[in-house]
Amino acid sequence: MRIRKLFIANRGEIAVRIIRSAKALGIQTVQAASDADLEMLACKLADNVVNVGPAQALKSYLSIDRMMEAILASGADAVHPGYGFLSENPRFAEQVEKAGLTFVGPRAETIAIMGDKARAREEAIKAGVPVVPGTRGRVADLGEARRAALEIGYPVMIKASAGGGGRGIRVAHNADELEKQLPLAMAEARAAFGDDGLYLERFIARARHVEVQILGDGESVIHLYERECSIQRNRQKIWEEAPAIMLPEATRTALCQSATALARRVGYRSAGTLEYLYDDASGEFFFIEMNTRIQVEHPVTEAVTGIDIVEAQLRIASGELLWLRQEEISLSGHALEVRINAENPTKNFMPSPGLVTGYTPPETQRFDTLLYEGCRIVPYYDSLIGKLIVHCDNRAAALIALRQSIETLRIEGIHTTIPLHRRLAQDPDVVAGTVHTGWLVEWMARQPG
Amino acid sequence: MAIRLIRAPLPGMFYRRPSPDEAVFIEEAGTLEAGGCIGLVEVMKSFLSITDDEGGILRRFLVEDGASVDVDDPIAEIE
Numbered sequence: 001m002r003i004r005k006l007f008i009a010n011r012g013e014i015a016v017r018i019i020r021s022a023k024a025l026g027i028q029t030v031q032a033a034s035d036a037d038l039e040m041l042a043c044k045l046a047d048n049v050v051n052v053g054p055a056q057a058l059k060s061y062l063s064i065d066r067m068m069e070a071i072l073a074s075g076a077d078a079v080h081p082g083y084g085f086l087s088e089n090p091r092f093a094e095q096v097e098k099a100g101l102t103f104v105g106p107r108a109e110t111i112a113i114m115g116d117k118a119r120a121r122e123e124a125i126k127a128g129v130p131v132v133p134g135t136r137g138r139v140a141d142l143g144e145a146r147r148a149a150l151e152i153g154y155p156v157m158i159k160a161s162a163g164g165g166g167r168g169i170r171v172a173h174n175a176d177e178l179e180k181q182l183p184l185a186m187a188e189a190r191a192a193f194g195d196d197g198l199y200l201e202r203f204i205a206r207a208r209h210v211e212v213q214i215l216g217d218g219e220s221v222i223h224l225y226e227r228e229c230s231i232q233r234n235r236q237k238i239w240e241e242a243p244a245i246m247l248p249e250a251t252r253t254a255l256c257q258s259a260t261a262l263a264r265r266v267g268y269r270s271a272g273t274l275e276y277l278y279d280d281a282s283g284e285f286f287f288i289e290m291n292t293r294i295q296v297e298h299p300v301t302e303a304v305t306g307i308d309i310v311e312a313q314l315r316i317a318s319g320e321l322l323w324l325r326q327e328e329i330s331l332s333g334h335a336l337e338v339r340i341n342a343e344n345p346t347k348n349f350m351p352s353p354g355l356v357t358g359y360t361p362p363e364t365q366r367f368d369t370l371l372y373e374g375c376r377i378v379p380y381y382d383s384l385i386g387k388l389i390v391h392c393d394n395r396a397a398a399l400i401a402l403r404q405s406i407e408t409l410r411i412e413g414i415h416t417t418i419p420l421h422r423r424l425a426q427d428p429d430v431v432a433g434t435v436h437t438g439w440l441v442e443w444m445a446r447q448p449g
Numbered sequence: 450m451a452i453r454l455i456r457a458p459l460p461g462m463f464y465r466r467p468s469p470d471e472a473v474f475i476e477e478a479g480t481l482e483a484g485g486c487i488g489l490v491e492v493m494k495s496f497l498s499i500t501d502d503e504g505g506i507l508r509r510f511l512v513e514d515g516a517s518v519d520v521d522d523p524i525a526e527i528e
Contacts, residue, residue: 353460371511379461383493
């Protein structure tokens with residue numbers, strides 16, 4: 001069913017991005033906005049604006065009831081959830097479907113399956129996709145743990161079955177350490193979670209974060225190759241690239257094929273991303289999770305493939321079958337994206353909301369943003385205010401273009417992470433591409449002052 | 450003893466509890482130790498503790514739990 005009027009259940013730069021593709025397809029747009037967001041850029045660009053409640057996200061962008069009320073009142077026939085907020089909430093997708101409207105994303109059932117880590121891991125195993133080697137369930141005693149660790153390969157992480165958020169994790173580098181750590185881990189788990197169940201998983205010390213962008217129409221699935229997002233702070237990506245920096249060609253092929261196999265297995269519809277850890281040392285890759293939505297870093301893939309991913313989401317949601325075959329997707333050049341956040345990098349990334357008194361976009365390069373001169377960066381939501389994307393023939397040229405481009409971007413009135421990216425763009429490790437997911441934290445500890 | 454105001458260091462959402470189902474950091478009329486925490490301001494998905502270097506008797510809160518505050522807004526009176 002052709003989409004005529006699209007409701008954007010999100011805010012900020014991604015709302016602006018969605019409006020751009022909707023307009024290109026001749027689709028009318030209705031922008032959701034909380035009380036705090038009525039003056040945001042997306043509201044100025046959309047055909048209509050609907051107030052969805054108070055500034056607090058729980059009472060507006062995260063409230064299914066408020067959102068559904070606004071959607072139904074707006075007369076929209078489709079809903080784009082963006083990223084974050086309700087984008088991976090299967091109940092929201094289900095309510096949109098039940099109301100007879102089009103959810104621009106996968107089926108609610110697919111979101112539910114892939115959103116459950118254990119189920120997603122099961123599906124991956126069934127699709128023949130490598131997952132981080134580990135025990136399938138709990139280990140009963142030390143003897144079993146020893147046997148399992150040999151099979152998995154040291155170093156291993158000892159994790160509490162009831163744990164989460166990084167708590168209850170110990171690392172053992174050999175059998176001796178395992179013997180010492182296991183009873184301690186068990187006591188800790190019992191004290192912290194009231195459950196001494198433990199399981200083991202391979203510990204990958206210096207992994208890269210590599211992810212595959214896929215598009216599915218519910219039956220066929222294609223991939224748009226991979227991105228690398230190894231430069232992270234607190235598990236937040238801040239710098240992304242496409243293609244991955246030093247992935248051997250055979251590995252790239254295997255990685256992308258594994259992603260389409262898993263997406264095909266769950267009958268994936270829409271755009272999605274499968275995230276992996278890639279171990280440089282062994283050349284192995286392991287599936288970690290799937291994001292069933294558009295991602296912040298999608299523009300680097302758009303740059304190297306020439307495909308508008310948001311437009312693809314809208315066309316698939318309209319019922320079009322995939323119009324591209326895998327052979328038609330090719331990579332051209334290298335793209336970098338840096339995330340500009342309203343944070344003060346010299347003050348431990350203290351959030352920096354406020355009035356933007358001056359703004360000049362970068363020359364020549366793509367800049368996805370919510371900024372305009374005189375806009376207010378409100379304190380209630382994410383600190384991402386823009387994404388600078390450069391695309392050149394190769395990575396070296398892209399780094400040069402990034403260094404030049406970032407000098408032409410001017411944001412006044414608030415602190416931003418521009419100075420951090422200025423330094424990263426000329427750091428020898430970044431230039432050489434020898435980064436891993438723990439690299440940035442080590443790098444920051446080395447910086448003077 | 451003089452009454453002082455504790456102000457918001459940043460704009461955001463003010464909370465009196467570490468999480469919705471936990472007890473408040475401090476009751477009105479309660480004693481705050483030097484450097485003690487009276488609440489949190491949520492700003493751009495991070496939480497900043499609001500502390501007072503000197504401490505004293507927390508007379509009363511001037512904003513509701515969960516209210517939106519601007520930078521330098523008075524949050525509580527301390528004696």
